Amino acid sequence: MRTKPEKTRETYYPDSDGKPMAETDVHRNWMVWIIEMLQFFFRGKRVYVSGNLLIYFQQGDPKKRVAPDVFLVKECEQKPRRIFKIWEEGKRPCFALEVTSKKTRRQDLGPKKDLYEQLRVAEYFLYDPLGEWLEPALQAFRLQGGTYSPLEADKKGGLESQQLGITFRLEEGQLVLFNTSTGERLKTAAEKALEAEAHLNNVAWLEEQLARLRAERHP
Numbered sequence: 517m518r519t520k521p522e523k524t525r526e527t528y529y530p531d532s533d534g535k536p537m538a539e540t541d542v543h544r545n546w547m548v549w550i551i552e553m554l555q556f557f558f559r560g561k562r563v564y565v566s567g568n569l570l571i572y573f574q575q576g577d578p579k580k581r582v583a584p585d586v587f588l589v590k591e592c593e594q595k596p597r598r599i600f601k602i603w604e605e606g607k608r609p610c611f612a613l614e615v616t617s618k619k620t621r622r623q624d625l626g627p628k629k630d631l632y633e634q635l636r637v638a639e640y641f642l643y644d645p646l647g648e649w650l651e652p653a654l655q656a657f658r659l660q661g662g663t664y665s666p667l668e669a670d671k672k673g674g675l676e677s678q679q680l681g682i683t684f685r686l687e688e689g690q691l692v693l694f695n696t697s698t699g700e701r702l703k704t705a706a707e708k709a710l711e712a713e714a715h716l717n718n719v720a721w722l723e724e725q726l727a728r729l730r731a732e733r734h735p
Contacts, residue, residue: 530578547585584612584628592605621649645690
């Protein structure tokens, strides 16, 4: 009597590791702001920007995963994903950033840094928004010969990401991102909304003044 071959159970890759998105509101906000700025900067290009999303790097083993606060993958479609499987995408992140804290510091400068190095993530940045432990509060590493070397700041204290074409800098303790080529500062969605609102208010004021002048000329 022939027996039917057993079906191989498909490996399940969860979309959550059960850990909170961020330690505090400050850390969560910075994570969101940086992702927003990078997504807008690379709009229209085949660049995938995400964060707090599980990256699986070994097929068949759902324990082999990591979730950077922010990461970027070149030549990869920008579309919503549940998880990111390196072997299916055929691409791996070239940039990762951790909004680090006193609670996550051992992981961020220990196992995570080692893992990003093993995964050949070309650049690894860390930002400590509360200035709790990292001095300076912004640091970065770049792969050189297969191992991470710390980046040296420029004369203004900026750290240039060659992978992104963006310079990261601290101004009064706050992280600011600049287009390295143009020097233009990248802005958050909230900042853009405020600028648009101010522009509309200015247009409305000008229209009111023009209407008043016309009324005075032609009473």
